[in-house]
Amino acid sequence: MKVGIIGAGTMGSGIAQTFAQCDAVETVYLCDIKQEFADGGKAKIQKGLDKRVAKGKMDQAAADKLIGKIQTGLNGICTDADLIVEAALEVMDIKKACFKDLQDNIVKNPDCIFASNTSSLSITEIGAGLAKPIIGMHFFNPAPVMKLVEVIAGINTPAETVEKVKDIAVQLGKTPVQVNEAAGFVVNRILVPMINEGIFVYSEGIADIEGIDTAMKLGCNHPMGPLELGDYIGLDIVLAIMDVLYKETGDSKYRACPLLRKMVRGKKLGCKTGIGFYDYSNGGKVPVDKK
Numbered sequence: 001m002k003v004g005i006i007g008a009g010t011m012g013s014g015i016a017q018t019f020a021q022c023d024a025v026e027t028v029y030l031c032d033i034k035q036e037f038a039d040g041g042k043a044k045i046q047k048g049l050d051k052r053v054a055k056g057k058m059d060q061a062a063a064d065k066l067i068g069k070i071q072t073g074l075n076g077i078c079t080d081a082d083l084i085v086e087a088a089l090e091v092m093d094i095k096k097a098c099f100k101d102l103q104d105n106i107v108k109n110p111d112c113i114f115a116s117n118t119s120s121l122s123i124t125e126i127g128a129g130l131a132k133p134i135i136g137m138h139f140f141n142p143a144p145v146m147k148l149v150e151v152i153a154g155i156n157t158p159a160e161t162v163e164k165v166k167d168i169a170v171q172l173g174k175t176p177v178q179v180n181e182a183a184g185f186v187v188n189r190i191l192v193p194m195i196n197e198g199i200f201v202y203s204e205g206i207a208d209i210e211g212i213d214t215a216m217k218l219g220c221n222h223p224m225g226p227l228e229l230g231d232y233i234g235l236d237i238v239l240a241i242m243d244v245l246y247k248e249t250g251d252s253k254y255r256a257c258p259l260l261r262k263m264v265r266g267k268k269l270g271c272k273t274g275i276g277f278y279d280y281s282n283g284g285k286v287p288v289d290k291k
């Protein structure tokens with residue numbers, strides 16, 4: 001199987017690694033709008049593999065085989081892909097334009113499956129106006145580690161495509177869960193309002209940052225507290241999902257916390273900008289209310 005990944009950011013590169021470590025996959029095309037962005041995604045994967053080799057968790061030959069499957073470039077290299085997984089920006093018009101270009105100008109294989117890793121946008125709307133149906137194939141960060149893939153059918157997605165994508169997820173060593181199209185699907189519908197609530201709890205002065213995260217880690221056995229998880233996902237992504245939930249449902253229970261919006265406007269997005277609820281400068285992790 002040959003797989004094209006559109007977008008070489010955190011999710012795109014993690015998804016590319018996930019496919020490259022699967023025996024059934026011979027080539028992964030890791031694509032972005034600039035060659036340097038695609039190369040950056042591959043370099044990130046290489047760095048992670050080097051660490052695993054250094055720790056003795058992977059042998060060099062396996063790491064070389066995995067990285068050797070990944071070719072980088074612009075979307076145009078995906079001509080013979082059997083599956084495309086789009087992990088571009090969470091902007092409807094960008095996703096629609098990207099699939100239209102793939103369909104009209106790039107992909108020559110008529111059986112190629114078009115999938116989107118969107119975290120909350122409508123699969124039906126992404127596919128509107130295309131001859132080819134779209135399916136949701138939603139991975140979780142870090143994609144090589146997290147076991148779940150949500151498989152989402154839009155109104156025009158054939159049942160056969162759903163079954164094929166579920167099979168592919170199993171081949172990747174993941175557990176697929178089929179989800180009906182709805183804003184946020186299952187995980188983000190539950191998880192992101194929880195993170196948003198954590199931000200309200202902080203902004204109301206109920207506990208400090210570390211206190212909130214420690215409470216949820218020790219009180220609920222969550223691997224990360226809501227504020228550190230928000231930083232890890234990216235506070236811009238958290239806000240975008242809250243806004244989709246609110247817009248799609250009109251329900252005020254999904255209103256984004258004003259502090260979240262303010263932090264995003266101030267580019268305090270979490271790990272990716274080096275500061276969010278924690279300050280990650282110099283490789284550290286210090287709660288910003290303790291600085």
Ligand code: 3HC
Pocket residue numbers: 014048052057118119139140141142143144145146188191223224229233237
């Ligand atoms: N890429 C590849 N492997 C990674 C990785 C990455 N980015 N990050 C961690 N790993 C691997 C490590 O190499 C390690 O593997 P090993 O056991 O074979 O050595 C293993 O994961 C555990 O990592 P660590 O020992 O470094 O750290 P932790 O035990 O603290 O686990 C964690 C890190 C897996 C990130 C854990 O903290 C966790 O599960 N956090 C919650 C993550 C979560 O909730 N993700 C979902 C976010 S929502 C989402 O993605 C949806 C989107 O639409 C918003």
